[in-house]
Amino acid sequence: MxxxxxxxxxxxxxxxxxxxxxxxxxxxxxxxxxxxxxxxxxxxxxxxxxxxxxxxxxxxxxxxxxxxxxxxxxxxxxxxxxxxxxxxxxxxxxxxxxxxxxxxxxxxxxxxxxxxxxxxxxxxxxxxxxxxxxxxxxxxxxxxxxxxxxxxxxxxxxxxxxxxxxxxxxxxxxxxxxxxxxxxxxxxxxxxxxxxxxxxxxxxxxxxxxxxxxxxxxxxxxxxxxxxxxxxxxxxxxxxxxxxIFGEAAAELSSPLEAVERMKPYIAEQLRQGVWLQNVTRHMLGLFHGMPGGRLWRRVLSEEASKPGAGLEVVEKAAEQVASRIGTPALAAE
Structure with missing residues (x-):
């Protein structure tokens, strides 16, 4: 190094x-x-x-x-x-x-x-x-x-x-x-x-x-x-x-909602492999920390992602809750 x-x-x-x-x-x-x-x-x-x-x-x-x-x-x-x-x-x-x-x-x-x-x-x-x-x-x-x-x-x-x-x-x-x-x-x-x-x-x-x-x-x-x-x-x-830190172009994310969108294909693949939604989304709870809708994001994921059979619709619901607070449409589901 x-x-x-x-x-x-x-x-x-x-x-x-x-x-x-x-x-x-x-x-x-x-x-x-x-x-x-x-x-x-x-x-x-x-x-x-x-x-x-x-x-x-x-x-x-x-x-x-x-x-x-x-x-x-x-x-x-x-x-x-x-x-x-x-x-x-x-x-x-x-x-x-x-x-x-x-x-x-x-x-x-x-x-x-x-x-x-x-x-x-x-x-x-x-x-x-x-x-x-x-x-x-x-x-x-x-x-x-x-x-x-x-x-x-x-x-x-x-x-x-x-x-x-x-x-x-x-x-x-x-x-x-x-x-x-x-x-x-x-x-x-x-x-x-x-x-x-x-x-x-x-x-x-x-x-x-x-x-x-x-x-x-x-x-x-x-x-x-x-x-x-x-x-x-x-x-x-x-x-x-x-x-x-590195003086390079940032990750080209206009908002945390784009980060959610980027994660959706990975989450979908993990669900297909039998991984519970909560195992992935628990790491995403702080994504909207200190932002409008952040508490709603955490609440939806905390309460619903742990349920048997929970899927991408939970993530999309949580993102829509945030979008409604910040006045930005949630990105369309694929």
Whole structure:
């Protein structure tokens, strides 16, 4: 990954960034890098790879995030990801959940930088696609300066050149995963200093970034930004990413209603395959956030998309409700 290139990514989020979510986000931006949910290396070895790794080529560029702590097993999982066509393989060293800790992966690995180095080294030796790591600035009582410096400089020995850093500590004892996203204070300056100390690294900042104005400010100091909940809960902001972050033409969407229209063929195909409507539309609930008709959109989809047999007519009804509020005719159904 060229550190001189700007990077904008939507964060990997458990139970959220599945293939339906990524397909929806791809309607809004061509350039944003999208991530899978974290998949464990053990699951990739023994599980249903079509379910775990399958994705539509239209989602590209898309990265696979994997979790684990066994170098050989992670290398094997990375190779599977490369074979399936992912543009990047990312190692999760930032998730603070109890389940992840019990499996000896995620943020607890920040206490074992040599192991993380060895894992990344094996992965890099196995695949040709970029291998990256996502971490915190520390865990528990670690020092955000000295311990994080040691972690980064040890991990760099693997040859990894891209670090995605959630700019707050993870407290593995006493805080829930949700609290770990909100309570430990953000320290963006620490991530900026990482970039200053290692200018050859591609440093991507994550954590608490609320929109594109903030993203543009961060890009004055680091190579990339990663948005999580802001991108998910207010996805329309992604329609401005190509223009504002990359200086390219926007996604040619005059309104969120066009994004709905673009999703309809995909939704229809998923319905034909037996996917419940709610599995797709739950990722679209925030599309009209803060706009006239936004509450009606959410209400119709929330109440009706979960019903057995719900089809495209539910999406069209919700879009008509929005259109009636903003004075724009809903796009005709195909």
């Amino acid at each position: 060229n550190p001189k290139e700007k990077i904008f990514a939507v964060a990997p989020m458990m139970d959220w960034t599945d293939r339906h979510c990524r397909m929806f986000h791809r309607q809004l931006t061509r350039r944003a890098l999208l991530y899978t949910e974290m998949v464990t290396a053990l699951a990739i070895r023994h599980g249903d790879r079509q379910r775990l790794l399958g994705f539509d080529p239209a989602e590209q560029p898309v990265a696979l995030q994997i979790g684990g702590s066994e170098p050989k097993l992670l290398a094997e999982a990375a190779a599977w990801g490369e074979d399936w066509g992912y543009a990047e393989i990312n190692l999760n060293v930032g998730c603070p959940s109890d389940r992840v800790q019990n499996g000896r992966f995620g943020a607890c690995l920040m206490a074992e930088p040599e192991l993380v180095r060895d894992c990344l080294g094996e992965m890099l030796n196995r695949v040709k696609v970029p291998v990256t790591v996502k971490c915190r600035i520390g865990i528990d009582d670690q020092d955000e300066e000295e311990d994080f410096t040691r972690f980064v400089e040890t991990v760099m020995q693997s040859g990894v050149t891209t670090l995605i850093v959630h700019a707050r500590k993870a407290w593995l004892k006493g805080l829930s995963p949700r609290e770990n996203r909100e309570i430990p204070p953000l320290n963006y300056g620490r991530v900026y200093r990482l970039k200053q100390r290692h200018p050859h690294l591609a440093v991507i900042i994550n954590g608490g970034i609320g929109g594109l104005d903030e993203a543009e400010e961060h890009l004055k100091h680091v190579d990339g930004v990663m948005l999580g909940r802001a991108a998910y809960n207010t996805p329309w902001l992604l329609s401005e990413v190509d223009r504002r």
